[in-house]
Amino acid sequence: MATTAMVEEKVVYQRPESLESIPTHYCPGCTHGVAHRLVAEVLDELGVRERTIGVSPVGCSVFAYKYFNTDGAEAAHGRAPAMATGIKRIMPDRVVFTYQGDGDLAAIGIAEIVHAATRGENFTTIFINNAIYGMTGGQMAPTTLPGQRTTSSPVGRDVELTGFPIRMAELLSGAPGAAYVVRRSLHNVKEINRAKRAIKTAFEVQLAGLGFSMVELLSACPTGWKVTPPEAMDWIEQQMVPYYPLGDYKIADGVEQLAKRR
Amino acid sequence: MHEEIIFAGFGGQGVLFAGQLLAYCALAEEKHVTWIPSYGPEMRGGTANCTVVVSDEAIGSPVSQHPSIAVVFNNPSLEKYEEPVKPGGLLVVNESLTVAPPTRTDIEIVRLPATALASELGDTRMTNMILFGALLARRPLVQVATVEEILIEKLGARKAHLQEANLRALARGLELGVAQHA
Amino acid sequence: MAVELMKGNVALAEAAIRAGVEAYFGYPITPQTELLEHMAKRMPELGRAFVQAESEVAAINMVYGAACTGARAMTSSSSPGISLMQEGFSYIAGSEVPCVVVDIMRGGPGLGNIQPSQSDYFQVTRSAGHGDYHAIVLAPASVQEAIDLMVEAFDLADEYRHLVFVVADGLIGQMMEPAELPAMKPIRRPRGDWALTGADGREKNIITSLELNAPDLEELNNRLQAKLAHIREHEQRSTEMLTGDARLIVVGYGTSGRIAETAVKQARREGMKVGLFRPISLWPFPEKRLSALADQVGAFLVVEMNAGQMLDDVRLAAGGQVPVTFYGRTGGMVPMPEEIYDEIVTQYNKLTTSAV
Numbered sequence: 001m002a003t004t005a006m007v008e009e010k011v012v013y014q015r016p017e018s019l020e021s022i023p024t025h026y027c028p029g030c031t032h033g034v035a036h037r038l039v040a041e042v043l044d045e046l047g048v049r050e051r052t053i054g055v056s057p058v059g060c061s062v063f064a065y066k067y068f069n070t071d072g073a074e075a076a077h078g079r080a081p082a083m084a085t086g087i088k089r090i091m092p093d094r095v096v097f098t099y100q101g102d103g104d105l106a107a108i109g110i111a112e113i114v115h116a117a118t119r120g121e122n123f124t125t126i127f128i129n130n131a132i133y134g135m136t137g138g139q140m141a142p143t144t145l146p147g148q149r150t151t152s153s154p155v156g157r158d159v160e161l162t163g164f165p166i167r168m169a170e171l172l173s174g175a176p177g178a179a180y181v182v183r184r185s186l187h188n189v190k191e192i193n194r195a196k197r198a199i200k201t202a203f204e205v206q207l208a209g210l211g212f213s214m215v216e217l218l219s220a221c222p223t224g225w226k227v228t229p230p231e232a233m234d235w236i237e238q239q240m241v242p243y244y245p246l247g248d249y250k251i252a253d254g255v256e257q258l259a260k261r262r
Numbered sequence: 263m264h265e266e267i268i269f270a271g272f273g274g275q276g277v278l279f280a281g282q283l284l285a286y287c288a289l290a291e292e293k294h295v296t297w298i299p300s301y302g303p304e305m306r307g308g309t310a311n312c313t314v315v316v317s318d319e320a321i322g323s324p325v326s327q328h329p330s331i332a333v334v335f336n337n338p339s340l341e342k343y344e345e346p347v348k349p350g351g352l353l354v355v356n357e358s359l360t361v362a363p364p365t366r367t368d369i370e371i372v373r374l375p376a377t378a379l380a381s382e383l384g385d386t387r388m389t390n391m392i393l394f395g396a397l398l399a400r401r402p403l404v405q406v407a408t409v410e411e412i413l414i415e416k417l418g419a420r421k422a423h424l425q426e427a428n429l430r431a432l433a434r435g436l437e438l439g440v441a442q443h444a
Numbered sequence: 445m446a447v448e449l450m451k452g453n454v455a456l457a458e459a460a461i462r463a464g465v466e467a468y469f470g471y472p473i474t475p476q477t478e479l480l481e482h483m484a485k486r487m488p489e490l491g492r493a494f495v496q497a498e499s500e501v502a503a504i505n506m507v508y509g510a511a512c513t514g515a516r517a518m519t520s521s522s523s524p525g526i527s528l529m530q531e532g533f534s535y536i537a538g539s540e541v542p543c544v545v546v547d548i549m550r551g552g553p554g555l556g557n558i559q560p561s562q563s564d565y566f567q568v569t570r571s572a573g574h575g576d577y578h579a580i581v582l583a584p585a586s587v588q589e590a591i592d593l594m595v596e597a598f599d600l601a602d603e604y605r606h607l608v609f610v611v612a613d614g615l616i617g618q619m620m621e622p623a624e625l626p627a628m629k630p631i632r633r634p635r636g637d638w639a640l641t642g643a644d645g646r647e648k649n650i651i652t653s654l655e656l657n658a659p660d661l662e663e664l665n666n667r668l669q670a671k672l673a674h675i676r677e678h679e680q681r682s683t684e685m686l687t688g689d690a691r692l693i694v695v696g697y698g699t700s701g702r703i704a705e706t707a708v709k710q711a712r713r714e715g716m717k718v719g720l721f722r723p724i725s726l727w728p729f730p731e732k733r734l735s736a737l738a739d740q741v742g743a744f745l746v747v748e749m750n751a752g753q754m755l756d757d758v759r760l761a762a763g764g765q766v767p768v769t770f771y772g773r774t775g776g777m778v779p780m781p782e783e784i785y786d787e788i789v790t791q792y793n794k795l796t797t798s799a800v
Contacts, residue, residue: 051642055509056652065650071640073512074652076535079505082497086509086517087640089493090467094642112505115498282449282620289449289622297449297620301475301558322705324619327780 016040018049020069029222029229031186032060032128036067038196039099039126042203043070052095053087055080057109059101060134078109081116084123095206096123103133106142106166113172113214120177120211124202127168127214130221131240138224142166145243150224165243169216173249179211181250185218187236191246204258211252218244263293263318265403266326269390270311270343271335271356276390279416280333281312283394286412287404288316296324309338316403331401333393335376337361354397354439356389372396374438380431385424388431395435396442406436447624452616453478455587455623456520456546459594461486464629465544466515467493469506471525474558475614476548479520492631500525504532504545511541512651514635516598520546522614523564524555526572533607534573538653540668542601544594545579546610548617551776559776560613560699565753568609569727577668579607580675581726585702587621593724595626604675605638611726613749615699615778675728682723682730684737686712690719692792693737695758696747697723700779704747707784716792726754734761742795743767747784750774 015021018040026032043049049070056064058077065072075083080098088096105113105127113125132150133139139152143165147156157165169183180202184195195217202213218240220232227235267284271277278299288295299312313329315321332343333354340360347353349368357363358377374396380388391413398406409432414425450458457479460468468483480496487494493510497503503519510517521529526547536543547568551561572579580600584590590612597608635641640649655661686708687693696704701722711718721737721744723730738744743766746755752770759768771787773779 050644053513053640053642062654065652069643069648071643071649072652073509073640073650074539074654075508076505076531079501079508079532082502082505083509083512085495085502086467086469086493086506086511087513088509089495089506090510090513090515090517091641111498112502115502119495285449285620289447295449295622298615299618301614301618322709323703323707323781324615324621325703325778325780327782 016044018043018052018069020067022066024067025063026060027223029220029232030060031130031217031219034186034192035126035128035217035219036064038192038199039097040068041196042200043095045200046203046207048095048203048207051093052097053091055084055087055096055098057098057100057104059104061099061101061128062135064099078104078107079112080104081109081112081121081125085116085119085121088121088123092122095203097126097203098123099126099128101128101134102130102141102143106168113168114175117172117175117178117212117214120179122206122209122211124206125212125214126199127216128219129168129216129244130219130224131165132221132224134221134224138226145239167244169214169249172214175212177211178214178250179252180205180213180255182248183216183218183244183246185236185241185246187218187220187233201255201258205255208254208258210254216244218246263316263403265316265331265401266329267314267316267331267333267403268311268326268329268343269314269333269335270309270339273310275310275335276387277310277335278312280390280394281314283409283412283416284314284316284403286416287408290408290412291404293317293404294319294321296321298324311339331397333397335359335389335393340364352397352400354393354400356393358389370400372400372439372442374435374442376435379434383431383434384427388428391428391431392435392438395432395437396439397435399436399439447622449620450587450623451478451620452587452590452612452618453548454482455591455625456594456610456612457482457486458625459591460518460544460598461490462626462628463595463598464516464631465492465518465598466631467507467510467517468519469495469497469503469510469517470519471497471500471503471521473522473525475550475560475617476520476522476546478617479546479548500528501531504529504536507543508532508536508541511536511543512640514639514641516542516544516602516632518544518546520548522548522550522558523552523561526564526567530573532573533579534575535653537573537577537579537607537668538575539651540605541651542605542608544597544601544608544610546612549611549613551774557776558614560615560749560778561774561776562613562698562700562749563751563753563774564611565726565748565750568611569729572607572609576665578672578727579609580604580679580728581609581611582681583611583697583724583726584616585698585722586623587616587619588623589724590616591623591625600679604671606671606675611698613699614776679725680728680730680732681725682721682733684722684733685720687719687721687737689717691717691742691795692745692788693719693721693741694745694747694784694788695721695723695734695754697726697754700747700749703779703781704784706781707788710781710785711788711792716788718788718792723754729757729761731757731761734758735763738762738765741766743769743791745787745791746770747779747787748772749778
């Protein structure tokens with residue numbers, strides 16, 4: 001028998017405390033689960049789970065409040081930023097975030113997000129851009145790419161008739177009250193790690209009271225796109241990234257120092 | 263005592279203030295009172311009016327179809343409010359800005375060139391105080407001393423320099439109101 | 445506290461402040477804007493939350509958020525804005541968070557005008573949003589009553605964790621009248637155990653109106669209905685005048701009730717046995733008292749500043765026992781005491797002739 005040295009076990013991967021231990025309703029290959037986990041890891045790392053209040057949207061992530069192990073509210077479609085405004089104004093020392101999809105944030109709720117950013121509301125928005133309405137069965141979203149087939153653009157999005165997809169990070173970067181607005185993607189490990197760092201910075205921006213922060217995440221919807229999960233990852237990289245360039249769109253004074261301090 | 267008074271004129275003539283002044287005085291004398299303005303876009307430079315009800319008893323309706331008193335600052339208001347005044351009521355008319363004299367014979371009428379008089383006293387904006395004085399001369403709804411006190415209070419420190427002129431305008435109105443009665 | 449001459453809108457705002465409102469969110473609209481303006485000045489002075497929202501839709505959802513933290517929160521608007529807020533009302537009712545909404549009604553439909561009206565009666569008592577619920581609705585007839593009901597509205601909202609409306613019209617909003625404000629109440633602490641404050645040392649709290657499982661949603665509805673049944677039983681409010689021997693009772697709320705008072709008194713001076721019944725809670729409608737009155741009178745005359753909305757409730761309460769007639773003005777027109785008096789004479793004469 002070979003010598004058995006006692007090797008100290010080190011936990012390298014576990015469920016974050018900020019995430020509930022229950023199965024989600026998300027489809028195979030959907031990146032909502034990845035995004036949830038990144039947010040939960042960041043809340044754990046910052047030690048703020050016990051003082052965090054999340055606001056869920058209407059859309060696929062309507063049940064996000066069930067999956068995060070934090071206090072949570074379920075907003076009306078598009079109104080999460082308004083609700084978060086009400087919460088944060090009463091409890092400025094709590095960590096407040098909205099988690100919103102593209103239909104919720106960029107269509108029905110565009111007024112709420114633009115004005116929350118403009119007012120510099122000190123909360124964080126996690127924006128899932130998957131170029132489609134997932135929950136209602138794959139209709140055209142404000143972020144659907146030109147030519148992309150959906151159930152409500154069956155021959156492909158015709159920009160002559162429907163206009164062009166909206167670039168929210170670029171739009172909100174123009175809001176004076178926005179402190180941190182970036183776009184990341186979830187299509188591979190490297191990008192996922194970059195996304196997590198951005199999410200952490202966004203919450204740190206809130207903790208420092210610098211103003212509105214948003215991380216837009218390019219996400220996969222294999223079911224809505226009618227492709228396999230690996231194909232969906234490729235599609236993000238090849239189709240979405242060129243239209244929605246990854247990068248930092250607004251880094252207000254004071255944000256760089258936060259990153260350095262870390 | 264139960265009087266329903268309409269003050270009516272152009273925006274900027276101090277019509278609403280005249281009504282408020284009466285309301286504040288009535289409150290100071292522990293009478294029941296309501297004040298309702300016309301409100302909205304018509305206030306911005308157009309016509310303005312307000313209805314004040316002063317009573318010894320709790321007030322039901324704060325609106326009035328047939329006021330017992332109308333104080334009209336201009337011609338459109340005369341045209342509009344001469345007819346509804348209750349028989350036996352009082353009509354106070356700013357002669358300076360009206361065309362033809364009122365024709366009713368079943369009401370008491372006081373006519374005085376309030377705007378011209380206010381101008382003589384130094385500022386046409388005191389038209390309202392002259393008409394207010396004439397009103398009080400005929401219908402002592404509140405004590406003159408109360409009006410003087412409240413007027414000074416409402417003008418405040420910022421408009422303290424207007425106190426004396428306003429009090430003189432009030433006195434002039436009272437004097438002419440009494441004179442016409444005689 | 446001293447009696448002061450106060451404008452209805454300002455009195456409502458200051459009464460809410462005295463009642464301990466921690467957050468106000470609103471959007472300007474005539475004829476309630478003075479309320480928002482008073483809040484804009486006072487709330488920051490007191491270190492409380494004030495946001496002029498980008499729309500009524502956003503305003504009510506900000507209220508929803510603030511109310512989720514257990515804070516006393518409110519908004520105010522006028523008819524077209526109230527229509528926009530319906531979404532939020534429904535979510536608030538469905539997730540059972542307390543809040544107060546002021547509606548200073550104006551003439552409709554559509555943009556209508558800015559003159560006084562009572563045409564939101566159906567909207568606030570029947571369908572203040574989709575789904576199956578009623579909001580509590582209180583209707584003051586004077587500036588003093590507006591103050592008193594504003595304070596009571598917050599207490600009712602907290603007691604039942606429910607949506608409470610204070611509805612008046614442009615006339616009460618714009619009117620100045622002597623009234624007395626209550627003393628400043630302390631801001632309520634601690635927050636309810638249901639509130640979203642962060643899951644520190646306790647299980648997480650969730651506030652949602654979503655329940656995909658039909659049996660569970662039915663159970664939620666049953667619970668909501670039981671609460672509403674309790675409110676209906678215990679929170680009916682009304683006032684009356686000269687009803688003891690009345691053969692005809694005029695029924696009116698808010699401004700129309702108040703104007704009718706003058707007409708009723710005049711009718712009494714003319715020897716007619718006429719009384720006034722003024723509902724103060726529009727939901728729950730004071731049906732118990734009105735039903736009792738139906739046993740003793742010959743007829744009801746409903747007066748409203750609309751085409752006949754509360755009329756339905758009076759008919760239901762009268763239960764077909766006596767005739768219920770209606771006199772109303774619409775479009776921002778305010779009925780004058782003389783008009784109501786004339787209608788009283790007409791209806792009273794019918795009673796005396798039919799009695800022969």
